[in-house]
Amino acid sequence: MAYEVNGKSIEVDEEGYIINLDEWNEDLAGMLAESEGVNMTPEHWEVVNFLREYYAEYQIAPAVRVLTKAITKKLGAEKGNNKYLYELFPYGPAKQACKIAGLPKPTGCV
């Protein structure tokens, strides 16, 4: 499976996760979001960008529990909780936000 982004073809796996993380761009993120039925707002981008920074620093996608804790630290408790994250990404921040952010599926995602 692949997405056409600005005339370039970007491969994703059968679950929709990008194969080559370097190919990610914001246009692709918009398309991935659309396929997930997510309408990207600044709040969504904040989480997606947070995940990208986390990945750049640690080379993994965080488990949800770790994500909420890290977001609390950086953006405050009103954003670092499951309710807030699941409102933004109804099928789970791990599944949806990581996919949109161009990250691999989180390890220990149970």
Place this chain on the structure above:
Amino acid sequence: MSEVMDLPGDDEEYASGVVKKFMFVNRKAPHGSIYALEVLEMVLISAAFDQDVHLAFIDDGMYQIVKGQDPTGINQKNFSKTFRALDGYDIEKLYVEREGMEERGLTEDDFLVDVEVISQAEMAELMNGMDVVLSA
């Protein structure tokens, strides 16, 4: 860390389910085989089950946490960065064996995460107190 031999107690994180003392023993250099990365994945998954996780670095395993790695030339991911995420997973019990460290000319400052350096004898004692020891 002196609390290492303590029982989990009534910390609310341990309130449900059985908590076992796990130790993952890393003996092999980070790149060139899949062992180091696979153990790290296991460690991250174990964190999801709120177990009492310990990591030991002995022999060439301690090269996994040496600073300044860049395996891009051999087409490997630099997963040494992931060890710095363990703190966020509440995995903070990391041990390096002193004898092996000195044999390799390493010091505590060469590691990219906080570790406790303990002697071979102390390591053996620590392992004895574990419920599960996985070595790779």
